[in-house]
Structure formats: structure tokens, C-alpha cells
Amino acid sequence: MTLFAPYRKDPEPVTEHSSPRFESPDSVRKGLASVAYLANEGIAGVVFLAERLGKPVLVEGPAGTGKTQLAKSVAEMTGSRLIRLQCYEGLDESKALYEWNYKKQLLRIQAERVTEAAGETWSDIEEDIFSEPFLMTRPLLEAIRAEEPVVLLIDEVDRVEVETEALLLEILSDYQVSIPELGTVAATQIPLVFLTSNNTRELSEALKRRCLFLHIDYPDLDREKEIVLTRVPGITDSLADQVVRIVRSIRGLDLKKAPSVSETLDWARTLVLLGIQSVDAATATETLNILLKYQTDIDKAAKDLAAPSSQR
Amino acid sequence: MDGTELSLPPGSSAGILESVSGFVKELRNAGIPVSLTENLDAVEALRHVPIEDRDAFKYALAATMVKNNAHWKTFETVFEVYFSLQGRRYQISGDGGSDETEDLLNELVGSPDSDGHGSGEGLTQEQLAEMLLRALMDGNDSMLRAIARTAVTRYAGMEPGRPVGGTYYLYRTLRQLDLESVMAKMLDRAKDANTDQSDLEERLTREEFEHRLDALRREIEAEIRRRLVADRGAEAVAKSVRKPLPEDVDFMHASREELAALRKAITPLTRKLAVRLARKRRHGRKGPLDFRSTVRHSLSYGGVPADPRFRYPRPSKPEIMVVADISGSVAAFARFTLQMVYAISSQFSRVRSFVFIDGIDEVTDYFKGTEDISAAIQRINTEADVIWVDGHSDYGHAFEVFWDKWGRDVNPKTTVLLLGDARNNYHAAQTWVLAEVAKKARHMYWLNPEPRSYWDTGDSIVGQYAAHCDGAFECRNLKQLERFVEHLG
Numbered sequence: 001m002t003l004f005a006p007y008r009k010d011p012e013p014v015t016e017h018s019s020p021r022f023e024s025p026d027s028v029r030k031g032l033a034s035v036a037y038l039a040n041e042g043i044a045g046v047v048f049l050a051e052r053l054g055k056p057v058l059v060e061g062p063a064g065t066g067k068t069q070l071a072k073s074v075a076e077m078t079g080s081r082l083i084r085l086q087c088y089e090g091l092d093e094s095k096a097l098y099e100w101n102y103k104k105q106l107l108r109i110q111a112e113r114v115t116e117a118a119g120e121t122w123s124d125i126e127e128d129i130f131s132e133p134f135l136m137t138r139p140l141l142e143a144i145r146a147e148e149p150v151v152l153l154i155d156e157v158d159r160v161e162v163e164t165e166a167l168l169l170e171i172l173s174d175y176q177v178s179i180p181e182l183g184t185v186a187a188t189q190i191p192l193v194f195l196t197s198n199n200t201r202e203l204s205e206a207l208k209r210r211c212l213f214l215h216i217d218y219p220d221l222d223r224e225k226e227i228v229l230t231r232v233p234g235i236t237d238s239l240a241d242q243v244v245r246i247v248r249s250i251r252g253l254d255l256k257k258a259p260s261v262s263e264t265l266d267w268a269r270t271l272v273l274l275g276i277q278s279v280d281a282a283t284a285t286e287t288l289n290i291l292l293k294y295q296t297d298i299d300k301a302a303k304d305l306a307a308p309s310s311q312r
Numbered sequence: 313m314d315g316t317e318l319s320l321p322p323g324s325s326a327g328i329l330e331s332v333s334g335f336v337k338e339l340r341n342a343g344i345p346v347s348l349t350e351n352l353d354a355v356e357a358l359r360h361v362p363i364e365d366r367d368a369f370k371y372a373l374a375a376t377m378v379k380n381n382a383h384w385k386t387f388e389t390v391f392e393v394y395f396s397l398q399g400r401r402y403q404i405s406g407d408g409g410s411d412e413t414e415d416l417l418n419e420l421v422g423s424p425d426s427d428g429h430g431s432g433e434g435l436t437q438e439q440l441a442e443m444l445l446r447a448l449m450d451g452n453d454s455m456l457r458a459i460a461r462t463a464v465t466r467y468a469g470m471e472p473g474r475p476v477g478g479t480y481y482l483y484r485t486l487r488q489l490d491l492e493s494v495m496a497k498m499l500d501r502a503k504d505a506n507t508d509q510s511d512l513e514e515r516l517t518r519e520e521f522e523h524r525l526d527a528l529r530r531e532i533e534a535e536i537r538r539r540l541v542a543d544r545g546a547e548a549v550a551k552s553v554r555k556p557l558p559e560d561v562d563f564m565h566a567s568r569e570e571l572a573a574l575r576k577a578i579t580p581l582t583r584k585l586a587v588r589l590a591r592k593r594r595h596g597r598k599g600p601l602d603f604r605s606t607v608r609h610s611l612s613y614g615g616v617p618a619d620p621r622f623r624y625p626r627p628s629k630p631e632i633m634v635v636a637d638i639s640g641s642v643a644a645f646a647r648f649t650l651q652m653v654y655a656i657s658s659q660f661s662r663v664r665s666f667v668f669i670d671g672i673d674e675v676t677d678y679f680k681g682t683e684d685i686s687a688a689i690q691r692i693n694t695e696a697d698v699i700w701v702d703g704h705s706d707y708g709h710a711f712e713v714f715w716d717k718w719g720r721d722v723n724p725k726t727t728v729l730l731l732g733d734a735r736n737n738y739h740a741a742q743t744w745v746l747a748e749v750a751k752k753a754r755h756m757y758w759l760n761p762e763p764r765s766y767w768d769t770g771d772s773i774v775g776q777y778a779a780h781c782d783g784a785f786e787c788r789n790l791k792q793l794e795r796f797v798e799h800l801g
């Protein structure tokens with residue numbers, strides 16, 4: 001009985017992949033721009049390589065700089081299905097890979113005993129409870145079983161424990177999973193894999209070695225302006241320009257948490273909603289709470305904006 | 313060869329490969345760990361990038377070999393040294409390439425020939441200054457690159473074979489360009505162009521100009537480096553520009569610039585540390601089976617224990633007392649240590665801090681009600697009462713006062729951290745204080761920012777103090793400090 005479509009008795013690691021999806025780093029950049037993601041040369045270059053080399057990308061950087069969005073946008077651009085594994089502390093194999101539905105299994109056994117159904121041997125039951133209906137597929141297995149192109153997003157990988165990280169590494173090395181009761185499942189195609197990290201923990205050397213590394217920092221002025229123009233409907237060029245320059249200025253302060261791209265966008269949207277054409281110091285100060293999350297940061301920035309000729 | 317003989321991938325020139333192996337060697341020399349697999353990955357990656365795409369080339373190397381963002385700057389410098397020239401020789405375009413604007417300038421100033429001599433006679437110094445000013449106002453990058461090149465040719469006075477570092481040439485070039493007065497002129501012109509600029513606008517304009525001037529400085533630096541490489545070879549130049557990675561910078565000898573870099577590096581580091589420790593604490597995760605709770609929950613499954621429950625043990629938190637020497641030589645060390653301890657203060661039931669030079673003062677309150685640890689440390693430096701006689705460290709006296717005033721607060725839950733180089737200026741050591749403290753405290757540790765080989769030389773008496781501690785640790789850099797603090801939590 002073959003439960004899994006891409007089932008192979010003697011699996012070989014997949015190295016071949018179908019014709020490349022991207023022609024050049026620049027075509028990646030353009031493709032992403034067409035789905036409203038503005039990449040720089042570094043981002044485009046690494047995505048391009050990831051596809052060519054069949055290697056996962058470890059994306060790191062401050063909060064809200066478009067790490068998660070990158071995986072989503074690549075999926076959208078390539079018309080792939082996005083499979084997301086959201087990591088958290090305590091995530092383990094049973095939530096990441098697969099799990100036998102043991103409650104269902106227990107109840108099934110229990111039911112057996114109660115009704116004392118004749119003729120069924122233990123081995124019948126065993127075969128039954130370790131079959132597809134009792135299997136709960138989790139994102140990693142799902143990505144491997146997928147026959148259509150997928151993008152696998154392993155989000156916030158720095159939150160998992162070291163043991164789970166080892167599991168990820170294993171899967172990202174062979175793209176196959178062995179389930180003792182059922183056999184080995186190997187991928188028919190290598191998915192594009194993105195792992196994001198907020199760098200709250202040093203990831204293992206082995207995992208880092210396996211991945212291409214991409215650090216996404218706050219975008220430079222021009223790129224952030226493009227992002228604002230693309231993502232905020234109805235904003236004028238001059239307001240967008242002012243917004244990103246003020247944000248850059250605030251990022252230059254010594255803050256607990258600098259404004260992220262998503263906060264820049266929130267701020268820009270608010271200004272548009274308020275019908276503001278041009279930001280002055282007063283408006284900026286009044287709306288700082290959208291840009292900054294900590295009161296100490298807000299106070300600091302307000303003080304700084306009030307002192308116009310400050311030299312840093 | 314260092315055993316990493318690489319096969320020649322089809323489609324790339326032998327020259328590139330040769331440079332890559334030299335490049336990797338230098339990355340390792342600079343302290344960046346590059347494994348053999350990563351090296352091979354890099355070579356494999358280069359097969360796929362269009363060789364004339366300099367950005368793609370650079371990011372292919374970075375993505376495969378540099379897996380820590382703190383190492384990026386070092387990577388970039390080494391990249392510049394190894395591939396700026398090769399770039400041209402092997403037709404990796406970039407650095408302006410042949411750009412129309414540049415051609416224009418070259419026409420105006422006479423073409424700077426490839427070995428970096430001659431040229432520039434066509435323009436007077438005033439004309440060049442005016443072109444610079446205009447290019448800066450317009451943010452014309454390719455023009456600025458061309459001007460940077462000309463400025464180096466004219467003003468740096470570089471001579472082949474002269475054993476002078478790049479900083480000297482940079483200084484000479486910048487002195488002639490006088491960027492401060494350029495800045496003033498730019499601001500004037502901006503004001504003339506737009507008379508009713510708001511204060512905010514004015515400030516944003518100034519910041520934009522500062523960015524452009526920084527970019528110009530970097531371009532000049534890069535141009536000087538390229539010429540040095542042409543003159544001396546990549547290896548020699550790489551060696552001369554090598555700097556320690558932020559985590560390895562010595563607290564005691566950090567330059568202003570390095571201290572600024574350290575301050576940046578410490579925030580993500582402490583954040584990581586805090587998360588790691590919080591996790592460790594919660595990590596009694598799968599404690600023993602909680603039988604009663606399991607049975608209670610099994611009722612909803614008809615008596616089947618389908619939902620096993622576990623106990624979560626919670627160890628008690630220690631209380632920390634930090635006693636830090638904040639005199640000149642070790643001030644930076646004290647600052648970073650305090651910053652780190654406070655960043656993870658949720659790991660402790662309480663943190664109290666004391667700072668001294670020859671007098672000692674409790675500064676715990678400075679950290680209360682503020683999330684801004686660096687501001688608190690700033691205040692301590694200006695307000696704490698730490699000078700008794702002459703402002704030279706007197707550990708003995710400081711410890712005596714500590715014992716008198718706060719000794720009774722030390723208890724079996726207290727961990728005491730003593731920070732300093734134990735250079736006591738030949739005052740009385742008063743080691744008995746530490747003997748007493750050790751008797752009452754749970755643990756006591758000494759952290760010393762000096763290299764171990766200097767301990768107990770000259771007026772250092774760290775050995776006498778350490779004898780009463782549970783351990784004395786060398787904490788010269790962030791890496792060592794982090795390792796220690798991690799064990800504390």
C-alpha cells in the first residue's frame with residue numbers, strides 16, 4: 001500500500017531540478033518589483049543563487065524589514081504555493097513534521113475493547129492505526145510531499161530549541177523524511193526554502209553552513225521611498241520623500257527600537273489619512289507614537305525633533 | 313596552499329579563482345571563519361553569476377562565506393582590496409565603469425591613466441572645487457567618483473614604493489578638499505535656493521549633505537586603497553588594513569570609533585543573551601509527569617490518559633551586587649559589563665550596583681525607572697560620588713567603605729561581581745573585606761579587563777583578591793564578557 005505519491009523504496013537525494021526559474025539576479029529584482037516587493041542587489045542576488053544552487057536561505061535582520069514578506073513575495077512571483085512553518089519555543093517534530101493522532105488512536109483501541117469486535121487481531125489494529133487517516137501532516141512533510149512548486153517559509157527559526165534545529169538541518173540536507181511505520185518520503189523537487197531569524201539566538205554552525213546567508217537591513221533612502229510609494233496608495237512623491245528622510249533621521253538616534261519599514265508604512269498611511277501634505281516638526285512629534293513603540297524612545301525623538309540644528 | 317585546492321569550475325577564468333583563494337585566506341586571517349564546504353559553495357556559486365555583474369559577484373561570495381552580519385564590514389574591506397583591481401583586469405565592471413559623466417570630466421581634466429598618475433592639469437583648483445560643490449548639491453554619484461579619483465591624483469601625493477599607510481594619503485587629500493567649508497557652502501546654497509525652509513527641512517537637508525560627504529570620503533578612501541593595491545599587491549594592503557572584529561576588540565585599548573562600534577554591537581548581543589537565559593530558566597519544560605493532573609484530564613477522554621501533564625520546576629533567582637571600578641582605564645569595561653548585567657536583570661531577583669574610584673557610591677537608583685541604560689551610565693559618570701582623595705583607584709579603601717555601609721546586605725542568595733584591573737596604586741589591599749564578603753555571599757567573582765599575563769605585575773594585586781573569590785576571569789572583549797555573563801543567569 002503506497003500512501004505517499006512520491007514514494008521511493010530506495011531514495012536518492014534530488015540534485016536535478018527543472019529549468020531554472022530565474023534568468024539573472026536582475027530578473028529576480030524586476031519580478032519581485034512586479035509583486036510590490038522592492039529588493040536591492042543583495043536580496044535579488046541571493047534569491048537567484050538559492051534557486052540555482054538548491055540551497056535554503058537564512059534571512060536575518062531587524063524586525064519589520066521584509067524578511068517574511070520576501071518569502072511570500074517570491075512565492076507570489078513564481079506562482080508557487082507558500083507553506084509556512086511558524087516557529088515558537090517548544091516547537092517539536094510532532095508539530096513541524098508529522099504526528100500520529102494518538103488521541104484518535106487511543107480512542108480507536110478503546111472502542112475496540114468496549115465492543116469486543118470479534119475477529120480483529122492486534123496486528124490488524126496496529127496496521128490500521130498507523131495509516132493515513134491517523135497521520136497528521138505538518139508543514140515540513142507537506143513541503144516535501146508537494147508535487148507542485150512550493151516555497152517553504154520557516155519563520156523565526158531562532159525561537160526553536162537546538163534539538164528542533166537539528167531536525168530542520170536534517171531535512172534541509174536531504175529533503176527526505178523517514179517515517180518508521182511507513183517508509184521514506186523523498187522530495188521530487190527541491191522547494192525554495194527561506195528561514196527567517198530575528199537573531200535572538202545564535203543558530204548552530206551546521207545550519208548556517210548549510211544555508212546561504214542574507215542580512216536585510218533597513219533599506220536605504222531611495223529604496224524605502226520606493227517601498228512607500230508602492231505600498232501607500234495616494235501618497236505624493238514629496239510626502240514620501242519627507243517621510244523617509246525623517247525616518248532615517250530618527251533611526252540615527254540611539255533608540256531601544258528603531259522604526260521598521262512596516263512602521264514607516266503605517267506612519268505614511270496615517271499622514272495620508274490625515275490629509276497632510278507636508279510634515280512639520282509639530283505633526284511629526286504628535287504622530288511619533290506610530291513610528292516608535294517605547295515611551296523613552298518617543299521622548300527622545302520628540303526632544304530631538306524640537307532641537308532643529310542638532311548636530312550629531 | 314592550505315589544503316583547499318579547488319577545481320576549476322567551467323566558465324570562469326583561472327585568474328578569478330586564484331583571487332578567490334587569496335581572498336578566502338585573507339578572510340580567515342581577518343578572523344572570519346570560513347569552512348571548506350563554504351569555500352566550495354562560493355566557487356560553485358560563482359559559476360552561476362554573470363561574471364560582469366560585480367554586485368552579484370560580491371553577494372555570491374558574501375552569502376556563501378560570511379554568515380554573521382557583524383563580519384560584514386570586514387568582508388567588504390577585504391573584498392575591496394582583492395577585487396577592486398582584479399575587477400578591472402578581469403572585466404568585472406563597476407566602480408563607475410566607463411560612464412558618460414566620467415568621460416566628460418576626464419575630458420575636462422585630462423584622462424587619469426590607469427596607474428594613477430598625471431591628469432588633472434586641465435582644471436584649476438577653483439574649478440575643481442566648484443565642480444565638487446555642484447556634484448554634491450545634485451547628488452551626482454558618478455561625477456563624485458570621478459572627482460574623487462582626480463582629487464587623489466592631485467592631492468594625495470602618492471609615490472610608488474613609499475611605505476606610508478592609506479590614512480596619511482587620505483588626510484592629505486581631505487585637507488586640500490576642506491570638506492567643512494564645502495559643507496558650509498552647501499548649506500548656504502540650499503538656503504538661497506529655498507528661503508523659507510522650516511527648521512525641520514533645514515535639518516534634513518544638513519543630514520542628507522552629511523551622508524553625501526561621507527560617501528565622498530569613502531570613495532576617496534577606496535580610490536587610495538586601489539592605488540595602494542596596484543603598488544604593493546593585495547596581500548600587503550589587506551594586512552595593513554586588518555582590524556579586529558567587534559567582538560574581539562580590547563576594551564582597554566579601543567579607539568573612539570571602535571567604542572562606538574562596540575556600543576552598537578552590545579545591544580543585539582544582550583538581547584540574545586536575555587532571550588537565551590529566559591529560555592533556560594523556563595526550560596524545566598518537561599519536568600516529571602504530574603500524575604494527578606494527567607488523571608484529571610483523562611476524564612474527558614473516558615479515562616484514557618490521552619493528555620499527559622508535566623510539572624514545571626522553577627529555580628530561585630539570585631540577587632546580584634556589582635562593584636565596579638570606573639576610573640579612566642577601565643571605565644569602558646565597567647560600562648559594558650553594567651549594561652549587560654542590567655539587560656538581563658529580569659533573570660535576577662534584584663540587581664544592586666556600586667561604583668568606585670577611591671570613594672564608593674551606590675548607583676542602583678540611577679537604573680530605576682529608566683529603560684535607557686546608556687543614559688543611566690552617562691549620569692553615573694557625571695553625578696556619582698566616587699572620589700575620596702585624589703581620584704586614583706583605591707580598591708582597599710573602596711572595599712572597606714563597602715563593607716561598612718552595605719556589608720550587612722550581603723546574604724546567601726547574593727552573587728557579588730567585582731570589576732576592575734585591581735591596580736591599587738600601592739594602597740593597602742584590605743583583602744580581609746573580601747574574605748568576609750565571601751563568607752556571607754553565595755558566590756563572588758572577579759572580572760578583569762586586562763590580559764591574564766599582566767595580572768599581578770606592577771601594582772596589580774588581583775591575585776590577592778581572587779584568592780577569596782570563586783573565580784577570576786579575564787574579560788578583555790565582548791566575547792569573553794558575554795561568556796561569563798551567560799553562566800551567571
Ligand SMILES: Nc1ncnc2c1ncn2[C@@H]1O[C@H](COP(=O)(O)OP(=O)(O)OP(=O)(O)O)[C@@H](O)[C@H]1O
Nearest residue numbers: 036037038062063064065066067068069227261262
Ligand atoms: N522590500 C520591501 N518591499 C515592499 N514592502 C516591504 C519591503 N520590506 C518590508 N515591507 C513591508 O513591511 C512589512 C513588514 O515586513 P515583514 O513582516 O516581512 O518583516 P519581518 O522582517 O519579517 O519582521 P519581523 O522580524 O518582525 O518578523 C511587510 O508586510 C511589507 O508591507
Ligand SMILES: [Mg+2]
Nearest residue numbers: 067068155196
Ligand atoms: Mg517576520
